[in-house]
Amino acid sequence: MTVLSTDARSRHAADFIDDGALHALLASAAPEPSRVRQIIAKAMAKQALSVQETACLLNAEDPALVEEIFAAARELKRTVYGNRVVLFAPLYIGNDCVNDCRYCAFKRSNKDAVRRTLDGPALREQVEALEARGHKRLILVFGEHPRYSPQFIADCVRQVYGVRVGHGEIRRVNINAAPMDQDGYRAVKDAGIGTFQIFQETYHHDTYARMHPRGPKADYLYRLDGLSRAMEAGIDDVGIGALFGLYDWRFEVLGLVSHALFLQTHYGVGPHTISFPRLRPAAGVTLDERWFVSDRHFKRLVAVLRLAVPYTGLICTAREPAELRREVMAMGVSQIDAGSRIEIGGYTEAGDAQVMQREQFCLGDMRSLDAVIGELLADGHIPSFCTACYRLGRTGEHFMEFAIPGFIKRFCGPNAVTTLAEYLIDYASEATRSAGWAFIERELAGMDEKTRQQVREKLDRIARDGDRDLYF
Numbered sequence: 001m002t003v004l005s006t007d008a009r010s011r012h013a014a015d016f017i018d019d020g021a022l023h024a025l026l027a028s029a030a031p032e033p034s035r036v037r038q039i040i041a042k043a044m045a046k047q048a049l050s051v052q053e054t055a056c057l058l059n060a061e062d063p064a065l066v067e068e069i070f071a072a073a074r075e076l077k078r079t080v081y082g083n084r085v086v087l088f089a090p091l092y093i094g095n096d097c098v099n100d101c102r103y104c105a106f107k108r109s110n111k112d113a114v115r116r117t118l119d120g121p122a123l124r125e126q127v128e129a130l131e132a133r134g135h136k137r138l139i140l141v142f143g144e145h146p147r148y149s150p151q152f153i154a155d156c157v158r159q160v161y162g163v164r165v166g167h168g169e170i171r172r173v174n175i176n177a178a179p180m181d182q183d184g185y186r187a188v189k190d191a192g193i194g195t196f197q198i199f200q201e202t203y204h205h206d207t208y209a210r211m212h213p214r215g216p217k218a219d220y221l222y223r224l225d226g227l228s229r230a231m232e233a234g235i236d237d238v239g240i241g242a243l244f245g246l247y248d249w250r251f252e253v254l255g256l257v258s259h260a261l262f263l264q265t266h267y268g269v270g271p272h273t274i275s276f277p278r279l280r281p282a283a284g285v286t287l288d289e290r291w292f293v294s295d296r297h298f299k300r301l302v303a304v305l306r307l308a309v310p311y312t313g314l315i316c317t318a319r320e321p322a323e324l325r326r327e328v329m330a331m332g333v334s335q336i337d338a339g340s341r342i343e344i345g346g347y348t349e350a351g352d353a354q355v356m357q358r359e360q361f362c363l364g365d366m367r368s369l370d371a372v373i374g375e376l377l378a379d380g381h382i383p384s385f386c387t388a389c390y391r392l393g394r395t396g397e398h399f400m401e402f403a404i405p406g407f408i409k410r411f412c413g414p415n416a417v418t419t420l421a422e423y424l425i426d427y428a429s430e431a432t433r434s435a436g437w438a439f440i441e442r443e444l445a446g447m448d449e450k451t452r453q454q455v456r457e458k459l460d461r462i463a464r465d466g467d468r469d470l471y472f
């Protein structure tokens with residue numbers, strides 16, 4: 001087992017991924033249907049599944065049983081998590097990078113990449129463009145480079161919060177950047193970040209070593225321990241993830257669940273979100289197709305994750321095509337990005353074209369935020385820009401929204417309605433606006449009398465008085 005030096009490790013730093021043990025679980029015989037149904041029943045009671053139980057669901061091959069897993073994930077999503085889908089956009093700040101990740105166009109050996117970092121005015125311009133479309137939640141994305149120090153990242157966060165145009169403002173800034181030491185995390189926390197995301201990429205050690213031949217990212221344990229250090233530094237919303245397509249998708253699911261359980265055990269709270277990006281074509285990248293994940297397997301991994309980690313949000317990004325995103329939304333995805341551009345400067349410069357030399361990989365869903373909102377409404381989902389929990393200090397306890405009966409009814413539902421109303425008034429197209437108000441009326445009709453009245457009061461203040469950012 002690798003051991004880290006004291007200044008760079010958390011209290012619980014340990015390599016808790018045992019490749020042999022995970023492979024052994026995946027090599028087990030297909031489970032009895034009764035065992036699979038028992039595990040599904042446990043998940044439906046909102047109990048987290050163990051790694052062994054998760055492996056059992058992954059090993060189920062009988063198509064009828066797999067359908068039962070899909071149906072359970074849909075049911076859990078409908079009855080437990082409600083119909084909200086939280087919307088955000090990525091903002092790529094800079095693509096300088098000292099690492100050489102085989103799958104990424106920002107790798108340092110890609111000499112064709114146009115390297116660029118947004119400075120003050122250019123950053124402001126991007127944020128203004130995002131606000132003008134109605135975004136309220138961003139994730140800032142960075143390559144790994146000494147110039148992207150914690151202080152630099154913290155400054156970017158403060159600048160983003162400072163940009164206000166009309167009713168536009170960014171209310172939550174999340175980060176996807178290289179792992180830091182604890183002082184670094186404290187610096188970015190002081191700037192008011194929401195979630196800090198680090199993807200392990202692959203939990204499989206040999207593959208990890210092959211994919212990350214040089215640079216700081218070559219250190220598997222430093223990365224695996226990255227979010228434990230974040231939690232010890234006081235960041236209690238952290239996001240884990242794996243890049244699907246580097247190794248066996250089932251192994252990565254077990255890695256993610258192991259990681260979630262590790263954080264839950266040692267810090268009393270699991271990850272806020274799990275991401276499961278699939279590999280996309282990228283400039284200067286030749287990918288080995290052996291482990292590519294089919295759409296069918298992608299749906300399975302989402303359904304199994306939904307059942308395994310009841311208190312964790314699931315993020316499906318615009319890497320995936322629109323139709324597939326639509327399907328996995330029904331199986332428990334709780335956050336998506338929309339209207340995304342991943343070129344540096346892409347929100348003002350790229351139009352609808354994808355510029356291979358300037359982006360990290362190609363997107364699968366290039367629709368506008370308004371088009372995505374229109375589709376969500378048509379499918380019975382309520383788009384939410386809510387940031388209330390984080391701003392009221394209800395972080396770390398995000399499991400409340402799933403765990404405490406009535407939390408969704410009292411807070412999340414009403415906040416989705418008020419933030420959607422803001423969007424409809426300030427930014428929506430005519431078609432989305434009328435679909436949105438009809439949807440809001442249906443939501444109000446489903447609320448109890450007292451809540452309905454409180455929400456109507458806030459809606460009046462938003463529509464009549466021009467008030468914004470009213471939340472429960």
Ligand code: SAM
Pocket residue numbers: 103104105141142143144176177178179198199201242243277278279280281282285319360361
């Ligand atoms: N540079 C930092 C790091 O590697 O942790 C921060 C973020 S990196 C710009 C964001 C994520 O994009 C990576 O963690 C990886 O999972 C994903 N990514 C990289 N290349 C990709 C590709 N070709 N297709 C899909 N996702 C990719």
Ligand code: SF4
Pocket residue numbers: 097098099100101104105106107108142143144217
């Ligand atoms: Fe750099 Fe991150 Fe891309 Fe790796 S994934 S090359 S660390 S930007």
